[in-house]
Amino acid sequence: MVKRVAIVFLACVAICGWAIRPALAEYKVGAIFSVTGGASFLGDPEKKTAEMVVEKINQAGGINGQKINLIVYDDESDATKCNLLAKKLITQDKVVAVIGPSVSGLSLAVVPVFEKERTPLISCAASFKIVHNDKTGKPYPWIFKTPQSDSLAVEAIYTQMQKMGIRKIAIMSVTEAFGASGREELLRLAPAYKIDIVADEKYGPKDTDMMAQLTKIKGLAPQAIINWSVGPSQVTVVRNWRDLGMEKITFFQSHGFGSRKNIELAAGAAEGVFCPLGACNIAELLPADHPQKQVTMTYMNDYMAKYNEPLSSFGGHAWDAISLLADALKAVGPDKAKIREYLETKKNFVGQHGVFNFSADDHNGLTKEAFQMVVVKGKDWALAN
Amino acid sequence: MESLPFFNQLLQFIVTGLTIGAIYAMVAIGFNIIYNVTEIINLAQGEFVMLGGLVMVTVHVMWGVPLPLAFGLTVLGVTLVGVLLDRLAIRPIRKPSVMTLIIATVAASIIIKGVAMLIWGKSPYDLPAFSGRTPIDLGGVIIQPQYLWVVGFLVVVAIGLTWFFNRTIYGKAMSACADNPDAARLVGINVRHMVLLSFALSAAIGAVAGLTLTPIALMDYDRGAMLAIKGFGAAILGGLGSFPGAILGGLVLGLIEALSAGLLSSGYKDAYALIILLAVLFIRPSGILGNLEVTRFKRF
């Protein structure tokens, strides 16, 4: 009995000792991505990218002589877990800033945490709401994000439509955060571009077939369809569109379509589909004098060499986030408030998805020029004119 | 650009609904086979469908095995998983109450899903359609050749099961277990074997549903649960334990979804299907073709 108590006691001491081991001199940076769960196609490349960038920095001697210690957590696409992990990073791991989460819903879920704890967050999710407080009409002070807002993608598509003379369209969206916020922007911006939305259809992320919605759209004979979704459903939609012989109705995908894997899965059905993409999707298509040509090519080559898999544009959001943070750390050191200030005034940061120009009123720092309109041609992207 | 006449649209909705409904029906049949012998709702049924699709992708696309042979191998492989499910998750339970059995199937479905994620990763996979992707245009109504395969397999499964339960000794023994397990035991039927057989059979049917669905909707590791719930809904709507009920329930559910997506609101289409399901249950507490008197005698 005494022996047993002694063992338990020793074990406790050992655990405590391990737990309060002295922290090394390093910059602690947190990351939360949806590495597993429904949004793993975002979180997985983001995690890989962030780790790759940090490894590269540390190999080059770190920042100001300090290594970056990147602590990555997986929120499993779950709001409760995400919230807990955010608090754990701030209060227990004592990080100076956090990048992620991967999806809009979860980023929104932790906005209150970072505002309260006064810690910078650079989100890797699209929704405009993440950097826009409805009550004040301004960004949340401590929250930034790198992906282009949905509104920019919508503007890029609507601009292309104006060029093509399209006025009457149908929209489709998946009943998830990504689809819902895209749909909201599509509806909000349509009047400004004099575009008439004749059908507003939805489908579930696990639906097997969208023929019914497309048939209804076919009956209304719009000039174009815009689909806003991610994952397998966006492939099914394109296939159904092709099956129903609706090629005359031009098909636009959201920037969520930005992976060559999707063209492959569509099995030829994606031919002629338009899609707004960030520079990093199409690095090799960019003209040599494009400002992002160099960073995107380097990233693409590094990533493919390291992980031996095609680049996903979502990883680029993590590249932008961690690189921005590294830049800030280099300039001002591990001070939360100074990092926040630095980010807010950062201009001309050349990233994977655009050239960022932050300001007190804009915590995203991108314009619709961050998107290139591309079209699927011969099973690959081509720049659309 | 000519618009589509309303009548053609309606036909298109029906074609779509029946196809999806046929998949639901096959899942529902799988539920019924196991339910009839064991009174368990096997919530891992959807995972059989998922496995059917993904195993077929591996065998047919990655290994290049020709279609008919790949079909056979896939069904066989998934059947084996069904057998393992019974041996490793169901049979070891010493004091089987219906609730523990259901939890065991939930646990099994989580494990199968997790293993599938480890094997195939998280991205979706495609399978070539069995006879090409050139749509058939029937006077404005578009039919994918794969749709015919889906409906065709439902018919084959239905005929096959009818033959199995009415004509073969094993089928008759299984029906006997379903009617009265104690009496079946008395006349010398090995109920354990029948339970095993029921898992094997419903896994096989699940696999067929999965590999015919994949060319239409792609397949990924996470798809099982949703299909299981739709299939469960179809089985309940038709009346648990009734095979004609399962087919009717599946087709009706598919039709309601397609029609409400096309005619009412696509955001609420699943809700409409479920509201109708609830309404049916409140009027007929044992489903459309279910027998209330029989369900009274079931433990669950």
Add this chain to the structure above:
Amino acid sequence: MLRIHKAPMLAGALLILFFPWIARQLPTISHYPDLMVFAGIYTLITLGLSLLMGYAGQISLGHAAFFGIGAYVSGVLSTQFDCNPWLGMLLGAAVAAMVAVIVGAPSLKLRGHYLAMATLAFGIIVNIVFREEARWTGGPDGMIGIPGLSLFGLALDSAEKYYYLVWGIVAAVFLFSVNLIQSPAGRALRAIHASEAAAAAMGIPIARYKVIVFAYSAVLGSLAGSLYAHYMNFINPATFDLFFSIKLVIMIALGGMHSIWGALVGAIIVAFLSLEWLHYFEEFEVVVYGAILLLVTIFMPEGLVGAPAKLMARMRR
């Protein structure tokens, strides 16, 4: 029966009381009170569910809906109507009770798997409403800016303060449920579980009891939802989906369906497993979770709390 409960109840109460202090001493678990807030919120739901499923023998695969109703009623009222959060919580509970009566009265006439499907359907429908009525709920993106709670001017803005609030409520509900189980009403519920025909023959109004216990569990679910919303300051529909309903059932099955202790133990274990411990298995997480569940089902069909009792019985023999 109360005798059996008193000792562990006292031990549990002391542990709950001193847990934050213990956690503060050990840096590796210093964030556990935060986890315990969620564990407490889950416990609140499973306490009701245990009464409904374990004691009265009914099934619900839709309880996430009540959790969500509480969260959304509280959330919408406090953000869009500047309603006092406590009042919102009460109104949420009232709405949940009302919905439970309306849905429960026809549903609880169904039996077994049919009841399971009906409650499952109810849960999915409610979730679709949360998702689609974006004007009120913020849609799939969720709803931000839900205020925190304060009590007599004291803002409950730290994990520890909220921990005491949540576990105080859990303790009260636990006591209430223990009293209930040992009362004629509790026996009536167990009688319904064992034999509806005999229960009716003893003069127990079955339909009414089923609906009352359903509503009671709905109210607890709703309270838990409100507590969740005001703690997270954010809610989204995915939190209240059918997989959460199934997770709730897993909690009470894992803990032990036939005892109120099972609800407590199951909720805490599953909360810690899914929110913290399983992370260490990384991509094997899902498989490990399933394996734990399966092993408990096979080797401890009475759940985790059934095991010690069985062990004691064996030792006595």
Add this chain to the structure above:
Amino acid sequence: MAAESVQDPILEIEELVMAFGGLTALMNIDLCVPRGRIKAVIGPNGAGKTTLFNIITGVFPPTEGLIRFNGRAISGCKPHHIAALGISRTFQTVELFNNMTVLENVMTGRHLRIRSSFFGSGLALPSLRRQEKGLVEQAMALLEFIGLAAKRDIMADALPLGERKILEIGRALATDPQLVCLDEPAAGLNETETEAAAHLIQAIRQKGITVLLVEHDMKMIMDISDEIAVLNYGEKIAEGTPREIQNNPLVIEAYLGQGGGFDIR
């Protein structure tokens, strides 16, 4: 003593018809149960005896006909209403509360005679606590009466069949009934157990409680019944004292016609 001469009937059934779908289970049954007596209903299997019990206790409403209890029409009432009026029952298949102890089973039987508020119970109001104490005493008294006091803390499903049947009768008595309907209390019991059951039934009558009995054990029926009604194929073919029934040619034919399995003499 024939049914027509009953002065003070506790239960009167008039022209009762019960049809399930196309199947008529009971046809124009008239039956009268005199207060304070033991009345038996016998008949071959499938004669409709259990159906009759189910209708009296409200499990399903009759297709046609009238049932009066203490002069008040009760046909169509819910089971728990009928139990509240003073009719209690046991089941052919023994429906004990297997998740409870012997004592708890009887205590649950007292449900109608106590106050049971859901929220009052949860708050453990002092009045309810006092009531609970009294309840245990009442239940123990009943267990003494049926002879199961020593087994109070055993789970109901751990008892042997004979005691399960006795306990079910005890639980039925706990509702303070004026009429108990016993559905085959001796089925499956051995001779000693049957004798014990017969004694108990007689003791119940001595307490002034009327007994309506369905049973196949003819010796027991003939020994303890005051009156017997005979059903065959859903129709009442005879009614009278045990002696009258034993000599009734129709009854003999009904039993012999079924294969002569029962010796009603």
